[in-house]
Amino acid sequence: MTSHLRRGIVAASLSLAALLGVATSAAGGEFESYGDVSDDHRAVSLHVRETEGDARRNETIPAGERLFEYMRTVACREAAGMWVIGNPDGTCPAGIDAAGQAACEGDSIVLPMWRRERATPASPWGNWVQIDVGGCGADLLPELTAEDFRRLPIPAPVLTLQPDRGWVLVNKETVVMTDPTPATLTTNLLGYDIQVEATPTTFTYDFGDGTAPLVTTSPGHAWPDHDTAHVYGSPGTTSITLTTTWSGRYLIEGTTQWRDVDGTAQTTTTSTPFTIEERTSRLVAQLCSATPRPPDC
Known part of the structure; x- marks a missing residue:
């Protein structure tokens, strides 16, 4: 069972399960998200359109002032079974498998979105966290509600x-x-x-x-x-x-x-x-359009 979340705050240690369509947070902590949250608050499935919007809005902030960074690339599975961020070019390191991608029937494929954050502009960046599982090009198009x-x-x-x-x-x-x-x-x-x-x-x-x-x-x-x-x-x-x-x-x-x-x-x-x-009609001696106006009009 899941409950719907839109721009809510998730404060939990979230498990990574990219192939199951859930977002993860290896470091835990609080972040703003859209999507469906599991009853135990251990997994959240985010919407590609919304995370893309967050990334676009983040780009309007000067780079030195940003508290978040976003990147789309593959999820790669290490030998230990952990899913980690792929290379910026969308590939995985040698010997590591990439997660399967959606069948988009001729549409472009959208890779998963990853995000990292820092407490202040002077703080070091935290670990990359996967916040959506990707999809198809049409998923990125905004919806006029x-x-x-x-x-x-x-x-x-x-x-x-x-x-x-x-x-x-x-x-x-x-x-x-x-x-x-x-x-x-x-x-x-x-x-x-x-x-x-x-x-x-x-x-x-x-x-x-x-x-x-x-x-x-x-x-x-x-x-x-x-x-x-x-x-x-x-x-x-x-x-x-x-x-x-x-x-x-x-x-x-x-x-x-x-x-x-x-x-x-x-x-x-x-x-x-x-x-x-409410008006009534009656006979008059002269035309009411006359000047001066007759007294019986």
Whole structure:
């Protein structure tokens, strides 16, 4: 049995078992990690994408100030059965076997990641510790999560009312509509430029009078072809709030495959307050458009 760990602290003497897909720490101690931790806290399987991200972020720190160093190379099995770090060129010393690699079906092979650390920039480096078991090239590509998607500045679509004159009539339809155009944004994850396409999928209108919101997949249309409207039953002052739900997909720099975001985002648009008025008609002696305005208008 395992429990999930994301950026947690593991403080244990971890056993090395590269072929079983677990990370190890010969020296023990504390380190930050992603992955699955065994119930006895003696093994942790780390994710290639996350350790690669840590290594990339570490490179932004001046070399003399770094407390960690990262390197991808093979895991080599000594005669005593211990797994140790291979040479920087990805080979093992003579007479020592390398761990088997994943079958990547034409994709590039990603060697295991190793890391060593020191307490301060003036301290000596500790031993190299394997923190992931490698994988395939696709494993290195970042994932745009739902949380990442929601943090993007998706522009809230414009809310249009008909009539739009500062007041509407009781018992008459107030038409609402919006712009369904997808939004294109860019972001950066783990050093990769990401193109994101956000598409509005659901529109929820709260008409501000206590009635149930209107939930629709239609962006609406102008009168007389409208399909999204509301009838107010009594006078007052209110505003309309549109909540738009967006789905997303993204394209990673250097790839051709669009990937769907596993989750949605929302934006909110609120109209300017307006009055709901009740008006009656009556006969008048003159045109109400006359100047000055007739007293019976």
